[in-house]
Amino acid sequence: MSLLLPLKPVKKPRIGLYSIGLRAYWSQFEGLKERLLEYGQFLEKRMSEWGEVYFYGLVDTEGEARKAGEWFNSHNVDLVFCHSVTYSTSSAVLPVHQICKAPAVILNLQPTAQINYDHTTTGEWLAHCGACPVPEISNAFNRSGIDFKVVNGLLGLDYTPAISLAVETTSERKEAIRVWRHIEEWIRAASVPRNLRHSRFGFLGNTYSGMLDMYSDFTMIQAQTGLHVEVLEICDLNRLLKDVSEQEVRVKREQVEAMFQISGDSPTDPIARKPTEEQMYWSSKVAAAQEKLVREYDLDALTYYYHGAPDNEYEKLQGGFIVGHSLLTAQGVPCAGEGDLKTALGMKICDIAGTGGSFSEIVVVDYEDETILLGHDGPFHIAISDGKPTLRGMGLYHGKQGTGISVEAKVKTGPITTLNVTQTGDGKLKLISSVGEATDGQIMRIGNTQTPVRFGKHPDDYMEQWFAEAPTHHCALSIGHNASLFAKVSHLMNIKHVAL
Structure with missing residues (x-):
């Protein structure tokens, strides 16, 4: 790969x-x-x-x-x-x-x-x-x-x-x-x-409306980590998109085809289909603009989301986000969807430490296998992938407006650690880590990243402990058993850490 x-x-x-x-x-x-x-x-x-x-x-x-x-x-x-x-x-x-x-x-x-x-x-x-x-x-x-x-x-x-x-x-x-x-x-x-004290995190657009766990105070984030939050607008990206040349599109297209395998139609989901030529071209062009944005604003990580009037040009622009943001994540610039700044921080911690850090949430529980599938319809950290990730064309992003290409993949089999960055009632950041094993279990073919994870205890018992810590619903998925490493990170940053 x-x-x-x-x-x-x-x-x-x-x-x-x-x-x-x-x-x-x-x-x-x-x-x-x-x-x-x-x-x-x-x-x-x-x-x-x-x-x-x-x-x-x-x-x-x-x-x-x-x-x-x-x-x-x-x-x-x-x-x-x-x-x-x-x-x-x-x-x-x-x-x-x-x-x-x-x-x-x-x-x-x-x-x-x-x-x-x-x-x-x-x-x-x-x-x-x-x-x-x-x-x-x-x-x-x-x-x-x-x-x-x-x-x-x-x-x-x-x-x-x-x-x-x-x-x-x-x-x-x-x-x-x-x-x-x-x-x-x-x-x-x-x-x-x-690295965080020298980092610039882009906040592009807004946070998904109503997701109260993800709202963050930028000053609080900087006070506790030292990173700078650069507030960006979709028009900043749109301006750069207009300057993308056909040669730059071709270079991005070559990177995409080297990094991913292109799917056919999903055998089960009518909205997950083979990417069209138009979708491939558009995602490659947007990816070129995304890299320009990162370089112009000297970004080390990015969180993003856009919600506006139906059928406007920015909605179409967001439809091409996932492929380019997966490429950026592979290049050391973690990208978190839905405006989740705290999970972007968790992904960056994992990436700095050399353990990956893919954008995830609970997808579904497999009670027969006693695993929990973790993943998302957003960017994937390709460096920790089990083989080449698959690109699928999406007729609709679930819960969101727009269409585009999404990444279907799972993390390689073996030891993993989730890292959740949450915020307590007194405004303090808190790290929550959980060690488990990524299995070779089945995943759905719906254009989402999914990794079956066994946490060493029944899923219900694990979730009871996890939810009691008041996490955000997203987390960063890293490879290796890293609870001891993350505990040291939290000590050096004077941030509370809980290992489950």
Whole structure:
């Protein structure tokens, strides 16, 4: 399946990293300082797979801590890892985080699974006693009002340093694998607030009238996420449509035909038919204008809906939306229908984290299979598709005016996570995530995206829990079991998260 390149690359998070120690040790134990720095350099190299890492080195006095805090601020880091590599007084740690306000994660990573009891020296033990100062640091952070998390386990070296008296090759042990899963998630999660603070979300048209769950306060969204909402009108798109050349239409048509398979008539639904040549041409032309809109306004995501007088030119324009918005979603610009800004945010979170994020809602429950079909008649995230999505011509969009082409597809079989972004009564955003399995069950052939999902409990029990959290009725469907990742995103953004 052909995949388009992102219109704008995802910004890597900026990660602060430092190791701690006690300056008195360096003159007492030969080679200890260099050994501990080597551990830090190992972390720096591994972490650089996912972010821009700024490794300060060793912080071993309160004066050095102040320098480190200022240094991290100068690099505008999104997250700071404190590597508790040996004993240090908490007074040599606290100033880092009093000066640099980025979220803090303490890494308690032992280099060996078991020390060499018969031959260990004091210097050897000090290279493995990283857990020792963590209670002291935790206490200091708590009393200072500094929020923090701790990751415990093995460092995960794939070799043993020559100086070591124990075996430090631990990369295959479960305690190291778990550690690196959490570190990767923390770094990927840190990319979300960084990218949102630099994002421009287009709000094109209006919200579907009467859908009270979807109405959003733009100022509230910006206050809690940092993203900017650019209010657009359909006439902005119509202006760009008039400038689309025939060559641009042909290029879009080639992209569409490479990305999708073109359906015949639905065997069951009389309003879902083979797309006409006129519909294919129009959708390709509108798609070219949609990309122009995204480029002109420098958009990172888009939510849209139009409702006006019957048979006007803007209604015809909206009839060509779904194909182009699916292309944009595949290019890293998630598009959510019906003016649902909060679900556009959920889709963008998934997309930044590299997990997809397709526009979905409850379609129907299959009580025989104990699955819930999730999908929509709107844009689909092609990168997580089970094979080539199908294009169907729609004689009528259900519940809406107009006709056009819609996408029929399902997410690839395997682990999935839904992410719902809702708003509480006090105006706070809340994330709701649910892990499940996408099955290879049947779907309807009516021009809608649909994925059968089994949530590990009876559908009625799952829905009772889900609805009790007061979600919006749309959600973003992502691949992988991502509840732990989304929990880290919510922590870094200071937004409540509920995992079902």
